[in-house]
Amino acid sequence: MSANISSADVANSPSQSKQKYNLNKLQKRLRRNVGKAIADFGMIEHNDKVMVCLSGGKDSYTMLDILMFLKKIAPIHFDIVAVNLDQKQPGFPEHVLPQYLDSLGVEYKIVEEDTYSIVKDKIPEGKTTCSLCSRLRRGILYRTAKELGATKIALGHHRDDMLETFFLNMFHGGKLKSMPPKLVSDNGEHIVIRPLAYCNEKDIIKYSEAAEFPIIPCNLCGSQENLQRQNIKAMLQDWNRRFPGRIESMFRALQNVAPSHLVDKNLYDFKSIKTQDAPVADGDIGFDPPSFDTQPTAEEENDIHIVNMTEAK
Numbered sequence: 001m002s003a004n005i006s007s008a009d010v011a012n013s014p015s016q017s018k019q020k021y022n023l024n025k026l027q028k029r030l031r032r033n034v035g036k037a038i039a040d041f042g043m044i045e046h047n048d049k050v051m052v053c054l055s056g057g058k059d060s061y062t063m064l065d066i067l068m069f070l071k072k073i074a075p076i077h078f079d080i081v082a083v084n085l086d087q088k089q090p091g092f093p094e095h096v097l098p099q100y101l102d103s104l105g106v107e108y109k110i111v112e113e114d115t116y117s118i119v120k121d122k123i124p125e126g127k128t129t130c131s132l133c134s135r136l137r138r139g140i141l142y143r144t145a146k147e148l149g150a151t152k153i154a155l156g157h158h159r160d161d162m163l164e165t166f167f168l169n170m171f172h173g174g175k176l177k178s179m180p181p182k183l184v185s186d187n188g189e190h191i192v193i194r195p196l197a198y199c200n201e202k203d204i205i206k207y208s209e210a211a212e213f214p215i216i217p218c219n220l221c222g223s224q225e226n227l228q229r230q231n232i233k234a235m236l237q238d239w240n241r242r243f244p245g246r247i248e249s250m251f252r253a254l255q256n257v258a259p260s261h262l263v264d265k266n267l268y269d270f271k272s273i274k275t276q277d278a279p280v281a282d283g284d285i286g287f288d289p290p291s292f293d294t295q296p297t298a299e300e301e302n303d304i305h306i307v308n309m310t311e312a313k
């Protein structure tokens with residue numbers, strides 16, 4: 001059973017009807033975006049067993065909710081198993097996820113591993129604990145996927161996480177690199193997917209509030225979110241306020257890369273460039289300033305693209 005936010009008690013006042021309409025639109029948009037990402041990147045195949053990593057935050061609840069809906073309407077068969085890692089952080093409300101998952105009737109596993117003590121033991125007070133914690137968590141999730149026979153591992157990162165990572169890598173790592181929507185795990189054994197790749201965080205926040213997911217706070221370990229990521233997030237939010245459409249344009253850029261117009265000699269063989277008789281398809285005009293066509297925003301594009309899975313409903 002996925003969250004049915006449209007069935008909330010709605011009286012007949014115009015503002016409540018409008019609210020219901022907006023929530024319906026939001027739910028449809030999120031489902032459509034997830035369906036489109038799954039189709040575009042071949043994330044889920046027939047007979048896959050998808051291990052949905054559930055942290056108890058808004059993103060992973062939303063991902064599980066939408067995947068459960070798509071499972072019902074998809075033209076292919078796939079199974080879902082939700083997995084939560086209880087890292088034994090002080091104050092972790094152990095009963096919340098089992099209660100919620102029981103109510104959904106979804107297969108799940110809670111893995112209990114005290115990574116909190118390991119991290120506290122190994123990392124000096126005041127230092128950032130996230131990198132060791134993430135490494136430990138990753139290893140445990142890979143092991144769990146193997147034990148469960150999962151063929152895909154689904155993570156709840158969304159479009160805005162991907163953009164933040166892109167700028168983090170560019171500003172601090174000297175790399176043009178984001179978070180891939182689909183990848184092979186670093187140990188080579190698993191396929192990791194990010195079904196929320198086309199979903200924006202604002203939609204997820206609104207959806208999660210409307211669906212009243214039982215959110216577990218993410219600061220139980222006492223660690224702060226990486227300061228550099230916080231700065232990038234603030235920068236993007238500021239751009240979004242001052243230049244509407246810029247975030248959508250940047251995300252389109254990640255899907256529209258021109259290696260011949262970057263400076264990576266390993267990606268494009270500049271040395272072998274030769275003149276040719278026919279005009280070059282998409283060739284550079286060289287001497288003229290660039291011009292920019294008006295492109296539809298991602299949301300407009302989403303309204304144009306109807307995803308097969310959602311259409312089947």
Ligand code: SF4
Nearest residue numbers: 129130133134221223
């Ligand atoms: S915020 Fe806490 S739980 Fe999350 S990765 Fe960092 S140390 Fe681990």
